[in-house]
Amino acid sequence: MADQEFKPEWAQKDFYAVLGVSKDAPAADLKKAYKKLARENHPDTHPGDDERLEKFKAVAEAYDVVGDPDKRAKYDEMRRLYGSGGFRGGGGGGGFNLDDLLGDRARGGGGFGDMFGDLFGGGGGGQRRTGPGGQVRRPVKGSDVETSATISFTDAIDGVTISLRLTSDSACPQCSGTGGKPGTKPRICPECEGAGYVVAGVGGAFSINETCPGCGGRQLVYDEKCPTCHGSGRGSSARTIQARIPAGVKDGARIRLRGKGAAGENGGPAGDLFVAVKVSPHRVFGRTADNLTLEVPVSFDEAALGAEIKIPTLGGAPVTLRIPAGTPNGRTFRVRGRGATKADGTRGDLLATVAVQVPAVLDEAARAAVEAYREATAGKPLRAGLFEASQS
Template sequence: MADQDGIRADWVNKDFYAELGVKKDATADEIKKAYRKLARANHPDSNPDDTAKHEKFKRVAEAYDVVGDSEKRKKYDEVRDLYAGGGFPRAGSTTGGRGYNFEDLFGNAGGAGGSAGGGFGDMFGDLFGGGFGGRRTTSRPRPTKGADVESSATIGFTESLEGVTISLRLTSDAACPDCNGTGGKPGTKPRVCPECEGAGYVVQSVGGGFSMNETCPRCGGRQLIYDEPCPTCHGTGRGTSARTISARIPAGVKDGQRIRLKGKGAAGEHGGPNGDLYVTVRVTPHRVFGRKDDNLTIDVPVAFDELALGAEVKIPTLTGAPVTLRIPAGTPNGRTFRVRGKGARRSDGTVGDLLATVEVQVPAHLDDAARQAVEAYRDATAHKPLRSNLFEQAEV
């Protein structure tokens, strides 16, 4: 374990292979089997009153966390080999004949310039998450993708067919502007989190002889804590960001469609990419035209005589000149005519059709001449009742 200064030199003296009861050249499968067997036998859930087994379980979990990971195991073996070849000197001292200082070997100092990377210092820091000689180093936080952001926009009917660029006002989660996401009061210094000892995570038992790493509840994975929290974000390190962006809504978008704008979401952390923006589009209905898939629709009011005798009727299109609809004599009410190439634009550049449905309009009032004409028509067709077979068919 680490002391209050973050030193983990005692780990070097622990034989994790012996703790697991395997040889140093054991395979990964052998190490895993040994760990599971020991963890199951010593698990606190199965031995609630046996403190000795509780401690054994912790030591087994600690050993497996290192030698059960190929990268950590490699670095651990290198450190152990170095130790076996002469041992580690005490902090701030030299060893007879070797002439090297403990901090030169494991610290971050390197020459007169004071900065050096690589070597066993980096190796040991990567392995145990800490430094030596009273100086603690923490691994650099991993790049994190920014959060995805949800928004909505309302556009016109014609804009949905042709595409449009709109401005969106977005509010999203972001680093606190006062503490820059650290969670500490500006001007104060952090210290290594004592809960996770700077690892950013803690090991939790999940039952069945298994354990897992969870984000440290005290530092939130940041590895460092501040004794005085930021008064703006109350130590969370998070705030809100308001910004206005331009978003291109593609041609042919449908009402209720959810489109993704890559990289337009919240900013990433520690060099991570931005999140995405998801926009739910609402399309304002048109007073004349409707939409069915990639086709436009229109209801065309017609008179009875136009369907009975045939007619040529001009109808509007959404963006172009009117077209003439030729209605054959005897056309039934509700028939739909297709006008090619006057619909919505598809993603491949082609255009759908305009579907025109004829609907007979019955006048609410008739003048004398019109009434006489209708009555004459009714007398002329009285011998051909429309409902002659209705009751016969209803009885079948």
């Protein structure tokens, strides 16, 4: 029963008694009692039984209040004031008049309506917005905005602040979001009677609230529409914001920036901005999870005899990589702490993979040396084991 208007008679109802529990019953007991009574009195299992239907409605109403911690606290305080004679339900006598205090809410004033007006979603205090006639205009959160940004491989590793030019939905500048022609006066929407929503049945005793199609939730309508937005109340605005892309972000990541989306209405919060990040590839380095990858060309003699070679790191000084004698093609070496930044602030590793290079052209001296090597190893055929294994 979200978004119900507060009813004076609720101050005189004992919702705990309706559920058959004590006032200090824990939430688990409240839920258990509600499920039991709702099951026993559900109209789908007792069609045509008006008494059970009314019982079911009363149980649902009670649990909607005391089953919610915030509503329950406000309801308890309301009951305490009522039980102590702090206000009365009308007629003579001392104390305050409950109906008058609740009426203050409709007149835009303070009092009990402001204290408990948001008990059932009506809003209260600084969140309330009123229009002509004192009807409450509920805050509406702004729309979320989607955009994309392409950054370099290095910026993805180190983090970067970028400028984003955004065009987003906003209130129409001509009518300030009212949807009416400037200078004309609105009237309360006849379709929702100023509530901003209409009740739609979903079967049985249940119903849901939907945004009023007549006023779009604005609660007011104008006989003459704004010529700029044609009555929608919406326009577009362009702005530039600074967005911080965290270090270590991956290609395809979706970053959420809270409150950077479209502005809200009637004092509502702004929406969020979602940035889809595309990382440009690097000419030398690659990436696997939080590790950087690098293919290192080495010569035949370096792989066969062993060597110490210099390799680059991303944004840092070169490091020395020791290649042991007899290193095969494709072997990967790990250089710790030279990878991408992780979520905890530490860094991954650099994975350097050996790629043994075969020269395309040999001069006379190199050819003679290779032929001498062939003669020296002629008695050790490499593929003998290959044929033996193929026959098993």
